[in-house]
Amino acid sequence: MRMLNEQKVMRDPIHGYIHVDLQVVWDCINAKEMQRLRRIHQLGGDYFVYHTAEHSRFAHSLGVYEIVRRMLEEVQSLSDYVSAYEKMAVMLAGLLHDLGHGPFSHAFEEISKKRHEEYTVSMILDETGDIYQALVKEHPRLPQDVVSIIQYRYKKECLNQLISGQLDADRMDYLLRDAYFTGTDYGRFDLKRIMRTMRLHDGKIVVKDSGMQSVEDYVMARYHMYWQVYLHPVARSYEKILVALFRRMKTVYQTDPQLLQEVKMFHPFLKEEVADQTALFRLDDCATLYGFSCLQENEDPIIADLAKRLVNRKLFVYETIKDNKQVEDIKHRVSKQGYDLTYYVHVDMISQRPYAPYSGKNEKDAVWILKEDGTVIALEDASVIVQALIHAKVRKDQKIFYPESL
Numbered sequence: 001m002r003m004l005n006e007q008k009v010m011r012d013p014i015h016g017y018i019h020v021d022l023q024v025v026w027d028c029i030n031a032k033e034m035q036r037l038r039r040i041h042q043l044g045g046d047y048f049v050y051h052t053a054e055h056s057r058f059a060h061s062l063g064v065y066e067i068v069r070r071m072l073e074e075v076q077s078l079s080d081y082v083s084a085y086e087k088m089a090v091m092l093a094g095l096l097h098d099l100g101h102g103p104f105s106h107a108f109e110e111i112s113k114k115r116h117e118e119y120t121v122s123m124i125l126d127e128t129g130d131i132y133q134a135l136v137k138e139h140p141r142l143p144q145d146v147v148s149i150i151q152y153r154y155k156k157e158c159l160n161q162l163i164s165g166q167l168d169a170d171r172m173d174y175l176l177r178d179a180y181f182t183g184t185d186y187g188r189f190d191l192k193r194i195m196r197t198m199r200l201h202d203g204k205i206v207v208k209d210s211g212m213q214s215v216e217d218y219v220m221a222r223y224h225m226y227w228q229v230y231l232h233p234v235a236r237s238y239e240k241i242l243v244a245l246f247r248r249m250k251t252v253y254q255t256d257p258q259l260l261q262e263v264k265m266f267h268p269f270l271k272e273e274v275a276d277q278t279a280l281f282r283l284d285d286c287a288t289l290y291g292f293s294c295l296q297e298n299e300d301p302i303i304a305d306l307a308k309r310l311v312n313r314k315l316f317v318y319e320t321i322k323d324n325k326q327v328e329d330i331k332h333r334v335s336k337q338g339y340d341l342t343y344y345v346h347v348d349m350i351s352q353r354p355y356a357p358y359s360g361k362n363e364k365d366a367v368w369i370l371k372e373d374g375t376v377i378a379l380e381d382a383s384v385i386v387q388a389l390i391h392a393k394v395r396k397d398q399k400i401f402y403p404e405s406l
């Protein structure tokens with residue numbers, strides 16, 4: 001394992017400092033695929049709702065890396081169980097887990113037809129890429145091992161849990177970071193306390209009974225952040241227009257591709273076949289916003305209008321759906337104003353369970369509490385609060401989005 005001559009530290013508002021000792025981690029941070037994440041907003045279009053939500057996927061990725069690094073240092077039983085090589089691999093998995101994100105995060109997955117996890121894997125395993133080169137320089141097996149941790153199939157379960165379990169470094173960082181940068185206080189919880197009470201038990205990550213209150217707080221933080229931030233109707237309105245614009249471009253691209261000459265960066269995502277990681281690499285927020293800016297002058301009136309809406313934040317208004325008549329009335333009104341309903345009226349249903357209990361099948365879904373007598377039970381069986389949450393009704397929200405009347 002190659003160490004840096006001197007530890008690198010980077011300031012971070014969430015964790016104080018990010019510490020880097022390993023050469024391979026530093027090389028990956030400086031790789032072009034990681035640097036691209038500086039140009040991807042962590043919360044996609046949420047900065048149209050929360051004006052300070054300007055933080056990048058790059059900052060979040062460093063944060064996940066730092067939480068993993070601290071867990072490996074702090075949790076003695078975990079530290080003893082994994083080799084130095086595995087520590088390196090899991091820290092890298094934390095750092096690299098979001099490489100494959102497109103612009104405007106999850107909405108973009110509807111456009112690209114490929115999930116960001118799959119793009120992440122193709123980017124890490126792309127032999128021509130900087131990341132792959134940095135990893136193999138350290139160890140020939142490293143790209144594969146990092147990928148298998150990200151895909152939750154590494155042989156030591158606890159390493160997978162650290163990156164994508166119910167109580168993983170990814171969620172812990174994004175909740176704290178998104179709460180900080182949106183100015184909402186709901187996402188806060190006691191990360192230090194959770195780390196102090198984490199243990200390794202039978203190869204799994206568990207939390208001691210005495211840390212349960214901080215885990216409950218974390219579960220609640222997640223619930224509130226979903227409704228306050230991630231599923232905010234204005235952010236959903238932005239996403240509806242984004243997806244509608246790409247759908248319109250796809251149609252126009254088939255019949256009249258020269259109308260889209262100016263926006264070559266979008267072409268791979270308008271074709272039938274799924275775009276590869278090189279096309280995704282080129283498409284960051286800057287390229288996308290430049291594209292929208294050009295499209296404002298497009299000859300196709302729908303493309304021009306939707307692009308203007310995105311650039312100038314003239315988003316769709318929304319109503320909570322009560323009945324079918326309301327939906328039909330809105331469609332009728334919007335259609336009378338001359339709008340094409342395919343692009344201008346969107347019905348959207350979302351639902352969220354406050355906490356999904358462990359089904360007994362997928363270890364990934366469990367949070368384990370270590371009781372004082374040494375037994376291990378699922379969080380929902382240990383906590384009355386979480387128990388109440390799993391019996392709570394699934395919260396549903398059905399909205400209709402459409403342009404404001406002229």
Ligand code: CA
Binds near residue numbers: 060097098170174
């Ligand atoms: Ca993430």
